[in-house]
Amino acid sequence: MSEATRSTPPLLALVVDDEPEIRRFLRTGLEMRGFRVVEAQTAREAIELAVMRAPDLVVLDLGLPDADGASVLTELRSWSKVPVIVLSVRSSEAEKVALLEAGADDYIVKPFGMAELLARAGVVLRRVATRAAPAPVLRVGGLTLDLAQRIVSRDGVVLTLSPKQFALLRALAAHHGLVLTHRQLMRELWPHDPDEDVQYLRILMKKLRNRIEPDPARPVYVVTELAVGYRLRTQEQFDAAGYAMAMP
Template identity: 55%
Template sequence: MNKPANIVLLVDDEPKIRRFLRAGFELNGFDVTEAENAADALKAATLSAPDLIILDLALPDLHGTEVLERLRSWSNVPVIILSVVASEEEKVRLLQAGADDYIVKPFGMAELLARSEAALRRYFKTATESPVIVAGPLSVDLVSRTVSLNQTQVRLTRKEYRLLHILATHVGLVVTHDHLLREIWTGNQRDNVQYLRILVRKLRQKIEADPNQPRLVITESGVGYRLQNRLQPSTAE
């Protein structure tokens, strides 16, 4: 199984541009979600929890600037603007509004990918002070999405990685059941904590020396879970 990929949301009303972008990002290991208008983009940003958004400004229902402003009201996800407007004034205005980068069309895919990787690294470093979270023998690289236990790579499913990612970005702190359910699942599954317990059990089987006596992913009874930044005495579920 390949490591879980970073998710990029492509927002552009031109199918040819989206196909071009999709091909480039997928060849470089990204999972891709698409939106052709502002409404779909905001919905996708909420439901798919992308790690990066590529946002065209000329959308049919809302200007990209307003999409950016709405995103920034609740999310710090990196946003790279695509635009045919090359003026310095426009670039400054968008960057001040919260964009992480600004690329003028036409552009090269190599440049966009390089800027995307840079934006991801800045984001994860800012969010966590380091793109690599270390918890005892466990290491989680938030940029490359690799997980290592005692310097040996661990293969996780997408949901297992998503759970560990959330716990790692709050290392040492309790993350509630409700928060984890909202971040990992959609629909009716968000209301069933049993899904979360099963996922935690599967994750522990891959990262704990003794999954029945966990020392990394700690249960806070009736509240949630915590990734312990230092090994704890073993505790049962």
């Protein structure tokens, strides 16, 4: 191990949840991945620790005893760009959309697996580290996207995409691994008519999946967040979902 590697401190995760069992579960998984962990069980403690400790990642439950976790997100976003992954037993699509557009980097509904959480945490942390265009070549399973050359292939076979289909895939690649809401994608693809009927986006997505997915009826690369939006999986998320074993 080099001197530079030894001098790099581990990342600090702030876990905000009022249930001790959940905090222990999260601490164990995050520490096994190399994080340092601090815990808060109230909204007030969360804000205080965020100010005092400047965490690299916040895992935020919504059901806190003194305030809704959404208020913590709003407060954090007023002065910080720290990645925030929201946890909740609530599965309302409207709430997911509101939180993502309020600045949450991702949203996971309880119960969840540690592999899924760690995969999503890795995505948001890499996103913060780059804060730039996506890598010129992205690979997920058998899908390869070469942004510089505008070439998309699956299992070595080059696929033909329309300009609009490629633009949709490129927009998802720019937020590789994260959820993009319908509204965010509409603004990206139809900047002059962002309030166009979302059905146009669904039709475009269906055409894109017909091109890139092994089975468009059961997509494994671009997955739907029901009534919220879409996510282009990373390789880690692909593996965590168990699809690597199923693919030939």
